[in-house]
Amino acid sequence: MKKKLSATALTLTLVMLCSLFPLTAFAGEYKNDKNPADLDMIFIGAHPDDEAGGLSTYGQWIEQYQFKMGIVTVTRGEGGGNAVGPEEGADLGILREREERDAVSIAGITQVFNLDKVDFYYNVSAPLTEQVWEHDSTLEKVVRTIRITQPEIIFTMNPSPTPGNHGHHQYAARMAVEAFYAAADPAKFPQQLTEEGLQTWAAKKLVYRGAAGTGTNSGAACETTFVPAEPTDKVYSVWSGRMSEKQGKTWAQLEREAQRKYASQGWAVFADVPANPNELGCDRFTEFDSRVPVTDNNLQSTALLEGALLSGPGSLALGTELFVTTSDYSIAPGEKFTVDVEITNNSQDILKDAVLALELPAGLQADGGSQTSIKKLAKGETEKISFNVTASAALEAKRYRLKAKLTADGKEGYSSHVIAGVPEVQSTLAPLPHVKEYQQWTAANGVQHLDNLIKPVFSIGVGETKSVRIVVTNNSGELQNSEVSLQLPEGFEAVQSKLALNLPANETSTAEFSVKNSDTSLKTSNQGGANGDYNFTVTTETNNTSVVQQAAINLVPVTEISQAASEPAVDGYVSGHEYHDHELDLSRVWEGQAPSSAEDGSGHAKVSWYNDALYFYVKVKDDTLGAVLSQADAKRHWRTDSVEIAIDPRGNSENTSSTFKVGIFPTTSEGKPAAYRDADNHQGPIDITAKGMEIASQIDTSDYSGYTIEAKIPFSALPAAVDPRMMAFNIFIYDSDTQDKTGQTRLGWSTWGGVQGDPYRWGRGYVKEYEPDGSLPATPIPPIIPLNVARSTLSPQSILQSSLNDVPLASGQAADKNSLQIAGKPKLLNDGKLQVTLIAQDDGEANLFIWSNNQTVDKRTVSLKAKQRVEVTLTYPSSKQSIGDVLLISYETDEGKTLSLSHWLRK
Numbered sequence: 001m002k003k004k005l006s007a008t009a010l011t012l013t014l015v016m017l018c019s020l021f022p023l024t025a026f027a028g029e030y031k032n033d034k035n036p037a038d039l040d041m042i043f044i045g046a047h048p049d050d051e052a053g054g055l056s057t058y059g060q061w062i063e064q065y066q067f068k069m070g071i072v073t074v075t076r077g078e079g080g081g082n083a084v085g086p087e088e089g090a091d092l093g094i095l096r097e098r099e100e101r102d103a104v105s106i107a108g109i110t111q112v113f114n115l116d117k118v119d120f121y122y123n124v125s126a127p128l129t130e131q132v133w134e135h136d137s138t139l140e141k142v143v144r145t146i147r148i149t150q151p152e153i154i155f156t157m158n159p160s161p162t163p164g165n166h167g168h169h170q171y172a173a174r175m176a177v178e179a180f181y182a183a184a185d186p187a188k189f190p191q192q193l194t195e196e197g198l199q200t201w202a203a204k205k206l207v208y209r210g211a212a213g214t215g216t217n218s219g220a221a222c223e224t225t226f227v228p229a230e231p232t233d234k235v236y237s238v239w240s241g242r243m244s245e246k247q248g249k250t251w252a253q254l255e256r257e258a259q260r261k262y263a264s265q266g267w268a269v270f271a272d273v274p275a276n277p278n279e280l281g282c283d284r285f286t287e288f289d290s291r292v293p294v295t296d297n298n299l300q301s302t303a304l305l306e307g308a309l310l311s312g313p314g315s316l317a318l319g320t321e322l323f324v325t326t327s328d329y330s331i332a333p334g335e336k337f338t339v340d341v342e343i344t345n346n347s348q349d350i351l352k353d354a355v356l357a358l359e360l361p362a363g364l365q366a367d368g369g370s371q372t373s374i375k376k377l378a379k380g381e382t383e384k385i386s387f388n389v390t391a392s393a394a395l396e397a398k399r400y401r402l403k404a405k406l407t408a409d410g411k412e413g414y415s416s417h418v419i420a421g422v423p424e425v426q427s428t429l430a431p432l433p434h435v436k437e438y439q440q441w442t443a444a445n446g447v448q449h450l451d452n453l454i455k456p457v458f459s460i461g462v463g464e465t466k467s468v469r470i471v472v473t474n475n476s477g478e479l480q481n482s483e484v485s486l487q488l489p490e491g492f493e494a495v496q497s498k499l500a501l502n503l504p505a506n507e508t509s510t511a512e513f514s515v516k517n518s519d520t521s522l523k524t525s526n527q528g529g530a531n532g533d534y535n536f537t538v539t540t541e542t543n544n545t546s547v548v549q550q551a552a553i554n555l556v557p558v559t560e561i562s563q564a565a566s567e568p569a570v571d572g573y574v575s576g577h578e579y580h581d582h583e584l585d586l587s588r589v590w591e592g593q594a595p596s597s598a599e600d601g602s603g604h605a606k607v608s609w610y611n612d613a614l615y616f617y618v619k620v621k622d623d624t625l626g627a628v629l630s631q632a633d634a635k636r637h638w639r640t641d642s643v644e645i646a647i648d649p650r651g652n653s654e655n656t657s658s659t660f661k662v663g664i665f666p667t668t669s670e671g672k673p674a675a676y677r678d679a680d681n682h683q684g685p686i687d688i689t690a691k692g693m694e695i696a697s698q699i700d701t702s703d704y705s706g707y708t709i710e711a712k713i714p715f716s717a718l719p720a721a722v723d724p725r726m727m728a729f730n731i732f733i734y735d736s737d738t739q740d741k742t743g744q745t746r747l748g749w750s751t752w753g754g755v756q757g758d759p760y761r762w763g764r765g766y767v768k769e770y771e772p773d774g775s776l777p778a779t780p781i782p783p784i785i786p787l788n789v790a791r792s793t794l795s796p797q798s799i800l801q802s803s804l805n806d807v808p809l810a811s812g813q814a815a816d817k818n819s820l821q822i823a824g825k826p827k828l829l830n831d832g833k834l835q836v837t838l839i840a841q842d843d844g845e846a847n848l849f850i851w852s853n854n855q856t857v858d859k860r861t862v863s864l865k866a867k868q869r870v871e872v873t874l875t876y877p878s879s880k881q882s883i884g885d886v887l888l889i890s891y892e893t894d895e896g897k898t899l900s901l902s903h904w905l906r907k
Contacts, residue, residue: 037805039111040067040309042151044142044176046168047077047119048100049262050157054209056240056251057283058155059107061302063244067309070111071104072145072811073097074138074172075119076790081636083266083741088635093119093790096264097797098854103261106254111149114798115141116810118789121679122166124757125655126159127437129171132785139182140192141811142175146183147198148807152308153205154180155285160453161434164754167655170438173208177288177447180206196813204292204308204321211235211284212453222282224299230452232399232418234287236304241277252280266639266742288450293322293406293413307413315413316406319347322415324404329448330422332475333393336367339417341404343374344382351377354408358387363395363421364402397423397547399449418449424476425503425542427484429456429551430469430510432760433654456551457533461558461764462524465516468494470538472511474503483541484511489534491519492553517555524557524763525588525751532752556750557763559584563770564608568615572698572708579606579617584763586618586733590751593744599623599705601735601745609767613692613714618643618731620666621706626736626743628667628701634674635685637663637734639741643709644732646680646762649718650780651726653759656680658780660718661756662690663734666697666707673697673709679757681719682784690717719783721776724767728759793890793898796851800888802900809890815897820846823869826887826903832877834905836887840864844893850876850905852885881906 041058043051051058051071061067076093087095101112117133146154158165159173182188184202192198213235215226223237240252247254252273260268274280285304292307293316302310311318321344328337339358345351351374358370367388374383403416431439435454442448460466474480485498495514503509526532533552540547565577586603595601603620626640637644647660661680668674675686675695682689692714699707715722732748748755750763792798792809799809808814823837838846843866850857858874889901 035805036111037149037807038068039070039149039151041069041153041155042072042146042149043069043155044072044074044172044179045157046074046166046172047080048073048096049077049103049259049265049267050169050172051104052255052259052262054155054283054285055104055107055258056255057238057285058109059254060238060242060244060251061305062108063246065309068111069109070113070149070151071100071109072113072115072142073100074115074117074133074175075168076114077119077265078788078790079119079121079786080265081639081741082264083268083639084263086633087264089786089788090790090794092264094795096262097790097795099262099264101797103258106258106261111801111805113145113807113811114790114792114795116789116791118785118787119168120785120787121683122757123168123655123657123679124161124163124165124754125167125434125657126161126170126174127434128655128657129167133171138175139178140189142179143183143189144192144196144198145807145811146179146203147192147201150201151203153207153304154203156206156208158208158210158453159438159450161438162453163752163758167757174441177206177450178445180289181445202291202321205290205304206288207236207285207304208288209283209285211286217281219278219280223301226282226284230399232401232449233452234401234416236285236287237282238285238301238304239280239282241280243277250277250280266740269738269740269742288447290415291321291323293320293415295412296414314411316408316411317347317349320345320351320406320413322404322406322413324402324415324417325446326402326417326419328419329446330420330475331391331395332422332424333391333395334476335391337389337391339387339389339402339404341385341387341415342382343377343385343406345377345379347379350379351408354406356385357405357407359403359405360389361400361402363392364400365390365392391421395421397421397426399452420448422475423540423542423545423547425472425474425480425482425540426547426549427470427472427511427538427540428549429458429538430471431456432458455533456549457554459554459556459760460515460517461556462522463517463520463558464764465514468513468515470511470513471508472501472503472540473508474506477505479504480542485539485541486513486515487537487539488515489529489536489553491517491522492534492536493518522555524555525749526590526753527588528555529553554752554761556761557584559607559763559765561607561609561614561765561767563768564610564615567610568608568710568712570615570694570696570710570712572696572710574606574617578615579608582606584731584749586620586731586747586749588748588751589745590732590748590755591746591753595735595745595747601733601747603733603747605731605749607765609770612716612773613712614647616645616709616711616713616731618709618733619706620708620733622735623705624737625701625704627739627741628669629665629741630669631672631674634665634668635663635676635678637665637676637678638743638746640734640736640743641666641707642734644734644756645711645713646730646732646756646759647713647718648728648759648762649720649722651723651728651764653728653780656757656759657783657785658719659759660690660713662686662693662711662713664695664697664709664711666699666709667701675711680783681780683786690714693717715773716776719780721772721778722767722770724770724772727765727767728762729765730755730762732756793847793892796849796856796888799847799849799890799900800851800886800902802898803888803902809898809900813897815844815891815893815899816841817899819844819893819897819899820864820889820891820901822889822901822903826905828876828905832875834874834876834887836872836874838862838864838870838872838889840866840868840870840891842866842893842895844891846872847890848872848874849888850874850885851888852880852882857885
């Protein structure tokens with residue numbers, strides 16, 4: 001694993017890096033002749049910019065302790081918008097990689113590992129993301145990265161399907177969680193150990209950036225006042241108001257400077273943070289798991305580092321590992337389970353006369369005692385100890401953090417594990433499909449404690465009656481007679497007040513209630529209830545004991561879609577009997593700034609059907625016209641003024657891959673409207689993806705006060721035949737008042753944060769008197785997912801990094817070092833040409849780049865056969881030559897293995 005660089009090689013390496021990163025940023029990477037791939041910390045995210053919210057924390061630790069950190073980015077963000085140019089797809093991905101590298105370098109981070117998975121579009125579905133990224137392929141890359149870089153701490157994102165949480169973020173976090181355990185397991189991806197020469201690696205801590213709770217979030221006090229919403233959550237807080245001694249600014253200011261580097265995503269316009277440090281808040285991090293002991297209740301800003309990278313007064317020696325697991329997560333009264341503790345001594349000291357004590361809450365008792373002694377544990381040795389524990393009837397139904405305390409030589413440290421006390425019988429609202437899948441994932445990976453951020457909900461349309469399933473579980477070993485009831489909020493009622501069930505031991509059953517929205521005047525969407533939730537409870541009575549669970553109802557708007565008396569003319573006007581009088585209110589804010597008035601941003605819509613199509617008329621009031629794009633750039637509609645129409649024809653889509661979504665621009669630089677399907681069953685311009693669709697608009701750009709849009713959407717353009725009683729749809733208004741291709745406000749009909757990706761929260765449309773064409777599919781056709789991915793073999797930035805740290809491109813398999821060689825030295829010819837001779841050992845493809853001042857001067861791609869010698873000529877005019885220029889070569893064998901080479905051209 002360890003590789004030393006000679007003084008000459010070190011100097012050469014640093015000169016080459018000047019062309020890609022600031023020299024000072026890389027100097028520390030080679031200090032003490034360490035292997036440049038060895039890291040102290042790593043962040044695992046989905047897109048360039050996912051790490052941006054934690055840079056103030058990472059930066060201050062890197063500056064103070066000279067830690068090394070890397071970023072794993074599963075995609076290059078090819079599916080995002082572009083506020084700075086015409087690049088899209090793979091070209092946008094390369095641009096965003098450069099932005100990310102520039103941004104994180106401000107925090108002292110110099111290594112970014114792209115995994116070459118595609119950023120296909122915004123969605124809120126981890127299962128859809130897994131379908132595209134492929135589980136084993138992605139996990140293998142993440143595990144390989146961890147085994148090579150050997151970080152002590154892994155940072156990631158929120159893996160749970162909380163409303164609006166991007167499916168890519170969820171899945172990247174899942175990969176981080178799985179890799180935390182898999183990288184330490186020799187049974188996982190064993191070929192990495194037997195064929196690639198890697199070693200298993202057990203990172204010490206796994207955390208995600210974010211936390212649920214309350215507390216002061218201004219000034220240094222934010223580090224010590226946070227109270228988690230779930231008492232067992234272990235939350236670390238780090239103040240962003242500290243000053244950088246090297247850069248003379250607060251870390252919050254530096255983080256904002258870094259965020260502005262993500263210019264393609266519209267972040268260049270981010271406002272300054274407060275200059276007064278006392279107005280700056282904290283980054284929050286929640287611990288998922290830990291393998292190391294720490295002092296109890298450490299609230300210092302460096303508490304997250306304790307045991308993994310730092311040791312404090314009174315704490316056990318750095319390198320001591322204390323890992324606690326349990327045989328079960330859900331513990332019922334009377335249940336027996338084991339608490340397993342693994343102690344490993346990787347410190348420089350012998351662990352002698354240590355005492356391990358298990359600290360249990362009321363209701364849990366260790367059979368045979370809760371304390372044991374360890375006489376001696378030499379370096380590299382591990383001891384495993386199990387405690388048999390019994391839960392009494394006094395165990396409460398809540399979460400507990402079980403602590404194991406290790407004491408030695410007057411020093412002590414704690415490690416812990418979360419379990420859940422459960423009642424004899426419990427009931428819960430049946431989860432939504434994507435939530436159920438997440439719960440199954442947590443159980444399969446032994447991380448059920450991560451399932452604590454999602455409130456159970458169901459949606460219902462105004463005036464509708466819906467069958468609501470309650471899942472009832474008998475956690476005991478005996479037959480139980482239970483009664484389940486719903487305590488609904490005003491405006492909702494259940495046909496049955498309560499239901500009785502006889503539950504066999506350790507069995508699960510369901511109770512079904514018929515719930516009706518009885519008050520049709522209730523507000524819908526995020527204007528109803530508490531931030532869109534009409535809260536209610538599910539109560540289970542068993543043996544004179546009541547167990548209550550919280551849940552919520554999302555009330556969505558409903559409309560009838562009537563047949564037009566005559567075929568509507570798609571011209572941007574309403575005339576005759578094209579539409580009925582009923583209007584849909586599109587003025588609810590679901591993201592961004594609230595308009596200052598109706599004239600600043602509001603709208604309404606009318607919908608009808610005729611013959612073989614749906615017709616939409618949308619009128620928008622707006623006082624400032626955003627950027628007018630060209631027809632060629634009329635995509636990623638959220639960047640400027642536009643309308644989005646979303647249709648779920650069957651009304652039961654779990655994600656938007658089985659829906660129809662189209663963004664419509666009222667005008668373009670050519671003076672015509674344009675439309676582009678996005679984040680749905682088939683992305684692309686409507687002339688290709690929505691045959692027969694028509695659009696029109698009315699807009700006065702010289703005296704602007706808004707616009708109208710009219711659209712005809714054939715039923716045949718939808719992914720499936722419309723179910724007239726179940727169809728769901730939504731209409732959104734995107735408002736921009738600037739020319740920088742960034743939106744400020746999002747309005748709509750059925751509105752919650754992230755609702756564009758949540759079909760279950762769209763409104764209902766009853767298509768009156770419509771009979772679907774029997775030739776249309778009853779189930780949605782398979783989606784066509786955009787797969788235009790940026791590849792590391794075509795990224796000079798990635799090739800240079802790989803050539804220096806020996807981490808294979810895209811964290812794939814490395815090719816043999818002799819797969820491709822440069823014969824002799826590249827020759828600089830008099831006519832501004834560079835001649836390179838390559839010799840291949842294996843069949844493959846070489847990509848050559850001349851890289852100068854962050855730009856590609858010239859590039860060539862050439863295929864080679866084994867034992868073939870090829871001369872490649874690149875254009876390298878004297879006007880483009882400068883100090884630090886480098887020849888970069890990526891080679892991918894026919895087996896998919898890669899090799900990266902770099903050669904210094906100008907000293």
